[in-house]
Ligand SMILES: O=P(O)(O)O[C@@H]1[C@H](O)[C@H](OP(=O)(O)O)[C@@H](O)[C@H](O)[C@H]1O
Ligand SMILES: [Zn+2]
């Protein structure tokens with residue numbers, strides 16, 4: 001039942017942020033991600049619970065809580081991004097930086113910087129970049145952005161849609177006319193309308209994958225002069 005699975009979240013969060021841990025309990029962290037992705041738990045509740053853990057004075061618990069937060073932002077997509085990319089949450093993190101010492105302080109600065117980079121094209125999450133820029137102006141020392149961190153992309157590839165005919169030319173699918181999916185828009189196409197490949201950096205797809213005609217144009221049109 002709903003309650004049972006959400007208490008699963010609570011149990012995993014307790015385990016993942018226990019002060020007795022000597023290293024991250026990744027199983028529990030991934031369990032937390034699954035709970036959120038499966039909708040067992042409301043993102044708002046999840047972020048509030050993690051935030052409470054973050055507010056502890058115990059540096060171990062705070063560090064493990066930051067790892068849970070980082071993992072949720074990386075792996076649970078827009079519902080979590082929507083909860084952390086708010087003025088209120090960014091102010092909370094900024095206030096935490098003022099009262100924490102390293103390694104917790106440095107870790108929070110790192111996260112604000114990585115998220116600012118990851119959300120650089122996301123108008124809805126502009127408050128993250130604004131917070132980062134403001135803190136730089138106020139003299140906070142941010143660590144060098146690691147290339148690997150920069151690979152974290154804010155957007156997730158869309159789920160594949162189904163259909164009994166091609167989304168572009170409307171030909172019906174059958175034994176001969178097979179279905180194919182465009183990795184950029186997730187729509188279903190015949191082979192002729194999805195015969196091209198492209199990388200899709202915004203989804204972190206760095207190898208050539210099948211895309212439809214329209215998405216191929218959109219992804220490869222010459223940059224506006
Ligand atoms: O090979 P089939 O039996 O037609 O199965 C299709 C292929 O696996 C397609 O892969 P592709 O998009 O990489 O072509 C996939 O997009 C479709 O959903 C499947 O129905
Ligand atoms: Zn077609």
Ligand SMILES: [Zn+2]
Nearest residue numbers: 182185212215
């Ligand atoms: Zn497409």
